[in-house]
Amino acid sequence: MSLNLYFDTEKVEKHESFQPRGPAGQGIPHVFGTGVYRDEKGYHVYSDLDSPISPEFMDMLIGVSLQTYFDIDVKRVRGVYNLGQASGTLDLNHLRDNKTQYLLKLTGPTIESVRKLYRLVRAGNIAPSESWEVEQVKFNPMSWIRRQFARFTTV
Numbered sequence: 001m002s003l004n005l006y007f008d009t010e011k012v013e014k015h016e017s018f019q020p021r022g023p024a025g026q027g028i029p030h031v032f033g034t035g036v037y038r039d040e041k042g043y044h045v046y047s048d049l050d051s052p053i054s055p056e057f058m059d060m061l062i063g064v065s066l067q068t069y070f071d072i073d074v075k076r077v078r079g080v081y082n083l084g085q086a087s088g089t090l091d092l093n094h095l096r097d098n099k100t101q102y103l104l105k106l107t108g109p110t111i112e113s114v115r116k117l118y119r120l121v122r123a124g125n126i127a128p129s130e131s132w133e134v135e136q137v138k139f140n141p142m143s144w145i146r147r148q149f150a151r152f153t154t155v
Helices: 009-014 055-060 111-123 141-152
Strands: 002-007 037-039 042-047 061-071 079-083 086-094 100-108
Touching: 002 009, 002 055, 002 111, 009 042, 009 055, 055 061, 061 111, 079 111, 086 111, 100 111
Parallel strands: none
Antiparallel strands: 002 042, 002 061, 037 042, 061 100, 079 086, 086 100
């Protein structure tokens, strides 16, 4: 499981404990003595759902993302899931050895919001707001030809 905690860039860089090159003057930035990584979304740390997070970090938190894989032993409905401000997708991930597993990606403003949605999806106690397992609208070739032809006719 990959859990990323994203922090307000301005708050991180202005904090008195911020070290742009780490404690030894080289390496990754540190704040509160902890290494923080930076990508297009800003500063973040890797964590898990049950590790304690210092209150100082929580004051800087602006978002959480989770990505995890799990076996398809128990049926879950693929689609989009929402709970309050947390949302995400559940889809299939095909492995090289012809095995398949679920891929769950969630985002939310707090660890608790993501944790709650994660547990509901894993337990099967929430339905998707948008199911990806419904039958696709039937394709009608004549309707498609008429639409294409209508694009080229003049009025």
